[in-house]
Amino acid sequence: MADVRRLQSFNRTLALRLGGVLLTVCILLWGAWVSREVARPREQIVTVRLAETIARFVDAEARAAPDPEVGQARTLAYLKAAEAAVQDMGKNGRVVLVAEAVLAGEVPDATAELEQRIAARLGREPQP
Secondary structure: OHHHHHHHHHHHHHHHHHHHHHHHHHHHHHHHHHHHHHHOOOOOEEEEOHHHHHHHHHHHHHHHOOOHHHHHHHHHHHHHHHHHHHHHHOOOOOEEEEHHHOOOOOOOEOHHHHHHHHHHHHOOOOOO
């Protein structure tokens, strides 16, 4: 009978210790997750070479030499599409900087994405 009580006492002590260890591990894991979430930046900062992109389009329009009114209308449509594309890129906490206006250091360049968005708005393939 004494052996059974000792075994029950041992099992209870072991269970309490294991429970304490598991609780400690869970608290540490939760703390690490919270720390990572708090330390992670919420916004992404990218740059676009807007002036270069627009200049390429204007040069291509000038070489194509269409009717001046048609060229003006296409350029206006391109500028509106570029403005809308930059605004779309700036949603959901994303910061879009115009590369020609800032010294951004090692900020990712999203000019290719900008050109794709402009082309999608204009309903055609992106220009090389």
